[in-house]
Amino acid sequence: MAVWSGSQGKTVVLASADAALRQRLGRSLAAMRWTVCEAAGGAEALAQMDASHAEALVVDHWLPDLEAAEFAGQVSAMYPELDVLRVDGDPVEGATRSPRRHELLHALREAWEDLPLAPVVDVVSQSDGAAWMSAPVTVPAGLNAVLLGEPAIRAMVSSSVVTLEVNAQSETLNPIELPGMVGRSALMHELARQVRLVAPTNATVLIEGETGTGKELVAQAVHTLSKRAGKPFAVLNCAAIPESLLEAELFGHTRGAFTGAVTSRTGRIEAAHGGTLFLDEIGEMPLALQAKMLRFLECGELQRVGENDVVRVDVRVIAATHQMLEKRAAEGSFRLDLYHRLAVFPIDVPALRDRMEELDVLSEFILAKLGESAPKKRLSADAFAVLQQYAWPGNVRELGHALQRATILAGDRPEILPEDIRLSRTRR
Numbered sequence: 122m123a124v125w126s127g128s129q130g131k132t133v134v135l136a137s138a139d140a141a142l143r144q145r146l147g148r149s150l151a152a153m154r155w156t157v158c159e160a161a162g163g164a165e166a167l168a169q170m171d172a173s174h175a176e177a178l179v180v181d182h183w184l185p186d187l188e189a190a191e192f193a194g195q196v197s198a199m200y201p202e203l204d205v206l207r208v209d210g211d212p213v214e215g216a217t218r219s220p221r222r223h224e225l226l227h228a229l230r231e232a233w234e235d236l237p238l239a240p241v242v243d244v245v246s247q248s249d250g251a252a253w254m255s256a257p258v259t260v261p262a263g264l265n266a267v268l269l270g271e272p273a274i275r276a277m278v279s280s281s282v283v284t285l286e287v288n289a290q291s292e293t294l295n296p297i298e299l300p301g302m303v304g305r306s307a308l309m310h311e312l313a314r315q316v317r318l319v320a321p322t323n324a325t326v327l328i329e330g331e332t333g334t335g336k337e338l339v340a341q342a343v344h345t346l347s348k349r350a351g352k353p354f355a356v357l358n359c360a361a362i363p364e365s366l367l368e369a370e371l372f373g374h375t376r377g378a379f380t381g382a383v384t385s386r387t388g389r390i391e392a393a394h395g396g397t398l399f400l401d402e403i404g405e406m407p408l409a410l411q412a413k414m415l416r417f418l419e420c421g422e423l424q425r426v427g428e429n430d431v432v433r434v435d436v437r438v439i440a441a442t443h444q445m446l447e448k449r450a451a452e453g454s455f456r457l458d459l460y461h462r463l464a465v466f467p468i469d470v471p472a473l474r475d476r477m478e479e480l481d482v483l484s485e486f487i488l489a490k491l492g493e494s495a496p497k498k499r500l501s502a503d504a505f506a507v508l509q510q511y512a513w514p515g516n517v518r519e520l521g522h523a524l525q526r527a528t529i530l531a532g533d534r535p536e537i538l539p540e541d542i543r544l545s546r547t548r549r
C-alpha cells in the first residue's frame with residue numbers, strides 16, 4: 122500500500138477501500154506535507170497506526186472488513202491522542218481535536234473540490250430490494266453502480282437511488298476457506314473474512330467466544346495465513362498453569378531464580394521468536410503478571426525471572442477468552458490498558474446454536490475424522506434431527522464428544538440412530 126512522504130511527525134492514516142479516492146486525498150494531504158499511510162480496510166489501518174504512530178486517521182464511510190462508524194469510534198477510544206475525521210471532513214464524535222486539524226480539513230476540502238458528489242445508498246437485502254439513502258460520496262465519471270460487500274450491500278450510484286435484487290443467501294451456502302476449519306454460515310463467513318484480513322498484519326488479536334467454539338483453531342488460522350507461518354506457534358493456557366509458575370513459564374528463568382529452578386529455562390515467549398504466541402484463557406492471568414505482559418507488548422522486550430538483562434523478541438500475540446473481558450476490565454479485575462492492547466483486533470467466534478445451518482458440515486467433518494481410526498459411520502436423518510434440537514452449550518467440542526460417543530454406541534451398525542445420541546437436557 123502506498124505511503125506518501127511529507128515532513129516528519131505529521132503522519133495520517135487514510136483508510137478507504139476506494140483506491141482512486143485514497144490517491145486523490147493522499148495527494149492533497151501530501152501537498153500539505155503530511156506523510157500519508159494508505160490502508161484498504163480497518164485491519165490494515167490498525168496495523169499502519171501501530172507502525173507509524175500517526176497523529177490522525179481519515180476514515181471512509183464504508184470499510185470492507187469492519188463497520189466503519191464503529192471502527193472510528195473504537196479507534197478514537199483506543200488512541201485518545203488521535204484526531205479522527207471522516208473522508209468528508211466530519212470529525213468523529215469524541216475524537217481529540219489536534220492542533221493541525223485545520224490543515225487536514227483544508228487538504229480534504231481541496232481534494233473534494235470539483236469532484237462530482239452523488240448519493241450513497243445502503244441496500245438492505247430484503248425481498249423487495251428496497252434501498253435507503255445514507256451519505257454522499259464521489260462517483261467516478263461514467264460509473265452507474267458499484268456493489269461492495271455483504272451482507273449489508275452498498276451501492277454507489279451517480280444520480281438516484283436504485284433498487285437492486287440481492288441474493289444474500291448465495292455466499293453463505295459455500296464452505297468457508299480457513300485452514301483446519303469447516304463452516305458455511307454467514308457468521309462464519311464474516312469470521313473467515315476478518316481472519317484473512319488481520320492475518321497478514323502484525324496486529325494483536327483478541328479472540329472471544331464460548332468454550333469449544335473453535336478459538337484455538339481461529340488463532341492457528343491467523344498464524345498459518347500470516348508471514349510467520351513457517352515459524353513457531355506457541356500455546357500457553359493461562360488457566361492450566363499454577364499462578365506461581367506462570368511468570369517463569371512465559372518469561373523463562375535463570376538457574377536458582379526460585380525454589381526448584383535447578384536449571385535455566387527459556388520461556389514460551391522466547392520460544393515463539395519470529396512466530397506467534399497464543400495465550401488461551403487470558404482472563405485467568407494474575408494482575409501482577411498482566412503488568413509485565415503489557416510491558417512486553419508495548420516494547421517487545423522481556424526479562425527472564427532472576428535476570429537483569431533485557432531480551433528483545435519478535436512475537437505476535439493472539440489471546441483468547443470465554444469471559445466478558447471488557448466487563449471485567451471495567452470492574453477492575455482485568456487491566457483495562459492490557460485489554461485495549463490485546464483487543465487491537467477483536468474477533469468473536471459465534472456459539473454453535475447461532476449457526477445451526479452448518480451443523481451438517483461440522484458433523485460430517487467430525488465423523489470423517491473419527492472414521493480415520495475406525496469404520497466411518499453416517500448419521501440417520503432422525504439422529505440428525507436430535508442433534509438439531511439441542512442447544513450445544515459446549516459448542517463444537519461437545520458435538521465432537523457426542524458423535525464419538527454415538528459412534529461407539531452404534532457398534533457394528535454403519536448408521537448412527539437417535540438412541541445412540543446421549544445429550545444433556547439442554548434443549549434449544
Ligand SMILES: Nc1ncnc2c1ncn2[C@@H]1O[C@H](COP(=O)(O)OP(=O)(O)OP(=O)(O)O)[C@@H](O)[C@H]1O
Binds near residue numbers: 331336521
Ligand atoms: N469450525 C470448526 N471446524 C472444525 N472443527 C472445529 C471447528 N470449531 C471447533 N472445532 C473443533 O472443536 C474442538 C474445540 O475447538 P477449540 O479447542 O479451538 O475451541 P476453543 O474455543 O479454543 O475452546 P476453549 O475455550 O475450551 O479453549 C476442537 O476439537 C476443534 O478441532
